[in-house]
Amino acid sequence: MxxxxxxxxxxxxxxxxxxxxNGFSYQDISTAMGIKNAAVHYYFPSKETLGTxxxxxxxxxxxxxxxxxxxxxxxxxxxxxxxxxxxxxxxRENKICLIGSLGTDINTLNDxxxxxxxxxxxxxxxxxxxxxxxxxxxxxxxxxxxxxDQALQILSSLIAGLQLARILNKSEFKNIxxxxxEEITPQNKK
Amino acid sequence: MxxxxxxxxxxxxxxxxxxxxNGFSYQDISTAMGIKNAAVHYYFPSKETLGTxxxxxxxxxxxxxxxxxxxxxxxxxxxxxxxxxxxxxxxRENKICLIGSLGTDINTLNDxxxxxxxxxxxxxxxxxxxxxxxxxxxxxxxxxxxxxDQALQILSSLIAGLQLARILNKSEFKNIxxxxxEEITPQNKK
DNA sequence: GTCTATATTCCGATAGAC
DNA sequence: GTCTATCGGAATATAGAC
Numbered sequence: 584m585x586x587x588x589x590x591x592x593x594x595x596x597x598x599x600x601x602x603x604x605n606g607f608s609y610q611d612i613s614t615a616m617g618i619k620n621a622a623v624h625y626y627f628p629s630k631e632t633l634g635t636x637x638x639x640x641x642x643x644x645x646x647x648x649x650x651x652x653x654x655x656x657x658x659x660x661x662x663x664x665x666x667x668x669x670x671x672x673x674x675r676e677n678k679i680c681l682i683g684s685l686g687t688d689i690n691t692l693n694d695x696x697x698x699x700x701x702x703x704x705x706x707x708x709x710x711x712x713x714x715x716x717x718x719x720x721x722x723x724x725x726x727x728x729x730x731x732d733q734a735l736q737i738l739s740s741l742i743a744g745l746q747l748a749r750i751l752n753k754s755e756f757k758n759i760x761x762x763x764x765e766e767i768t769p770q771n772k773k
Numbered sequence: 774m775x776x777x778x779x780x781x782x783x784x785x786x787x788x789x790x791x792x793x794x795n796g797f798s799y800q801d802i803s804t805a806m807g808i809k810n811a812a813v814h815y816y817f818p819s820k821e822t823l824g825t826x827x828x829x830x831x832x833x834x835x836x837x838x839x840x841x842x843x844x845x846x847x848x849x850x851x852x853x854x855x856x857x858x859x860x861x862x863x864x865r866e867n868k869i870c871l872i873g874s875l876g877t878d879i880n881t882l883n884d885x886x887x888x889x890x891x892x893x894x895x896x897x898x899x900x901x902x903x904x905x906x907x908x909x910x911x912x913x914x915x916x917x918x919x920x921x922d923q924a925l926q927i928l929s930s931l932i933a934g935l936q937l938a939r940i941l942n943k944s945e946f947k948n949i950x951x952x953x954x955e956e957i958t959p960q961n962k963k
Numbered sequence: 964g965t966c967t968a969t970a971t972t973c974c975g976a977t978a979g980a981c
Numbered sequence: 982g983t984c985t986a987t988c989g990g991a992a993t994a995t996a997g998a999c
Contacts, residue, residue, distance in 0.1 A: 601880055605795035605878075608991075608993080610992075620992090620993085624995080630992095683873070683876075683936060687869065687873060690792050701940055727955065732949070735934070736952050746876035746877070747932070751894055
C-alpha cells in the first residue's frame with residue numbers, strides 16, 4: 584500500500600480528532616503534505632471514502648490489539664488498562680476520540696460511514712462487556728450493575744472525559760481515569 | 774427583542790445539537806424560516822456571534838433553572854433529577870448536548886465562543902459539585918470519591934451517554950441514566 | 964499510477980434596496 | 982430597522998496531463 588495513502592489516512596484521522604469531521608478540508612491534508620488537494624482525491628475519491636477508511640483502519644487496529652493481548656495472556660485488569668491507555672495518550676495530545684468526534688457529526692455522515700461507526704462502537708462495547716464480566720468472575724473487578732451498563736458507563740466516562748478535559752483543563756482527565764478504577768476495583772484491594 | 778432573532782437563536786441551537794457547529798450553514802436557518810441567508814447576518818453578523826449568543830442564552834437558562842429550584846426549596850436529589858431531565862428530553866429528541874457538540878469543534882471556534890463554552894462548563898461542574906456535596910452531607914447521596922470528581926463522572930456519563938445513544942440506540946440512554954442513580958444512591962435506600 | 968489544472972457548488976459575509 | 986442581491990473565497994470533486 585502506498586506511503587502517500589498511509590500518510591493521508593493518518594492526517595485525516597488526526598484532523599477528525601482535533602478539528603472535527605466537518606471542520607477540516609482536503610486542503611488541510613494536501614497542504615501539510617506539500618501536494619495539491621486533488622491528489623488526495625486520487626486516493627480517496629470523496630471525503631466519505633476517506634472517513635470510512637479511517638474508521639475501518641481503527642476497527643482493525645482495535646482487533647489487532649485485542650488479539651495481541653490474548654496471545655500474551657493479559658488478564659482482564661491489564662486488558663482494560665491497555666484500552667484506557669489509548670485514551671490517556673489522546674488526552675496528552677489534546678485529542679478526543681473517534682466516537683466522540685464522529686458522534687457529533689453523525690447526522691451529516693453518509694450511510695457507509697454511519698454503519699462503520701456503529702459497528703466500531705458495537706464492537707468496543709461488547710468487548711468491554713466481556714472483559715468486565717470475566718474479570719468480575721475472577722474477582723478482579725467489582726460492580727453491582729450489569730456488565731453491559733458498566734461498559735457503557737466506562738466508555739462514556741472516557742469519551743466525554745477527553746472532551747471535558749480539552750474544554751476545561753487537560754489534567755482533569757486523570758481524575759476521570761482514576762474515578763473509573765475506583766468504581767470497579769474490589770473493596771479488599773483498595 | 775425581535776421574534777425573528779429569537780427564532781434564529783432557537784434554530785441555531787437545534788442545528789448545533791443535530792448537525793454540529795461546522796455541519797450547518799446560515800442557509801439551513803434562512804431556508805427553514807423562508808428568508809434569505811443574508812437576513813440572518815443582520816441579526817448575527819457572523820456565525821460566531823450567533824454561536825456566542827446561543828451559549829450565553831444557555832448559561833442564562835441554566836441560572837434561571839437553578840434560581841427557580843432554590844426558590845421552590847428543591848432538595849439536592851430533586852435538583853439533580855431536574856438537571857438530568859434536560860438530558861432525558863434531549864435523548865428523546867435525538868439531540869446531544871451543547872458541551873458534547875461544541876467540545877468536538879473547540880479548535881475551530883474563535884476566542885469568544887471558546888471562553889463562553891468554558892464558562893458554561895465551569896458553571897455546571899461547580900453547581901453539580903455543590904449539589905453533590907451538600908446532598909451527601911444530608912445523606913441523600915453516597916459516594917467515595919471527591920464531589921468534584923463525582924461531578925465530572927456524572928457529567929461525562931450524561932454527555933457521552935447522549936452521543937452513544939444516538940450512535941447505537943436511543944434506548945441505551947435510560948440504562949446510563951439509571952446507572953448514575955445506582956452509583957450515588959445510599960445503600961439503605963436501594 | 965500519480966498528480967495538477969480547473970470546474971462547480973456552497974459558504975460566510977458586505978453593500979445597498981426598501 | 983429589516984431584508985435582498987450579490988460578492989469573494991473556500992470546499993468538494995472531475996477531467997485530463999505526465
